[in-house]
Amino acid sequence: MIIRTAARRRAAATAATACALAVALTACSGTTKDSAEKDTTNAGTAAKADPNAPLKKGLKLAFLPKQINNPYEKIVDEAGIAAAEEYGATGKEVGPSDASASSQVSYINTLIQQRQDAILIAANDPNAVCGPLKQAMKKDIKVVAYDSDTAKDCRQLFINQASSEEIGRSLVQHLGEQIGYQGKIAILSATQNATNQNTWIEFMKDELKLPKYKNMQLVKVAYGDDADQKSFQQTQGLLQAYPDLKGIISPTTVGIAAAARYLGDSSYKGKVVLNGLGTPNQMRKYVKDGTVEQFSLWNPEELGYLGSYAAAALASGQITGAEGEKFKAGKLGEYTIGKDGEVILGEPTVFNKQNIDKFDF
Secondary structure (H helix, E strand, O other), rough: OOOOHHHHHHHHHHHHHHHHHOOOOOOHHHHHOHHHHHOOOOOOOOOOOOOOEEEEEEEEEEEOHHHHHHHHHHHHHHHHHHHHOOOOEEEEEOOOOOOOOOHHHHHHHHHHHOOEEEEEEEOOOOOOOOHHHHHHOOOOOOEEOOOOOHHHOOOOOEEOOOOHHHHHHHHHHHHHHHHHOOOOEEEOOOOOOOHHHHHHHHHHHHOOOOHHHHHHHEEEEEEEEOOOHHHHOOOOOOOOOOOOOEEEEEEEEHHHHHHHHHHHOOOOEEEEEEEEOOOHHHHHHHHHHOOOOOEEEHHHHHHHHHEEEEEEHHOOOOOOOOOOEEEEEEHOOEEOOOOEEEEEEEOOOOEEOOOOHHOOO
């Protein structure tokens, strides 16, 4: 587990929020007719927070990942569901088997009908889910985005893994060091509409404009749609199109694992540097056999845990989603809500041969 003190978390959240300002992207019980008609889409304006309110018992939380069979998001959601048990709530995970832009809409509608107290969503598209999410908020169902944000007016909070700028720039910085700041590189992303991926990629491109990267060339951004086989094929296609490729950045756990599998069994092993975001359990074999030197990630269990407590704090009236409000997230300590309802978990960890066996997720 990644262990940080509450004080360090608050400091990291404050600093990371400043970075995040550059990113301009972007069924409940006891609902009355009056509350259903009240528009609560503007977080923090229609209600007043009571930081001393206890967490309500019996809350119902639903986690809606990009796709139900994504191993990374399974870790996040299961941790959030387990956290709900700590404060007397129940949680569940529902979602589509594909990560298309509109695939989550029908699930949101069903969750509204089921009168959930909170919906936690990793959005496949920042805007495609907005209509039903706004309907959920009008019915006093709290909406928390995590991992991949919705448009800002379609949720009360966004639980961000780390500063988007830090993630994007650090991936380019790591790869640049590994290839000596020379050669062609490519990016293997998830879906074309994924908010988090596109935000990180914009910061990657901005980082590449700095003078020290003048001899590095981004030749293509490929999309594997967070599907293992398609990501594998996209890796193959990149190397066929650019046989002199020096490095690949894959900021998706599905993509980096598929790319590592292809590289590990090809003549490119040890010649093409692969970096990006992955889980230790997925990537351990590729680090140990020399296919991958290093990769990064935050602790997905902590991300789900934080999201769960944030949703409970919203549903209990402790917070409304307004900037500056504070809430306690169990064993993780206290967090402060930043601009546009963003809460940042903390800084990512770099995994390599020296430390990978210390982690199990």
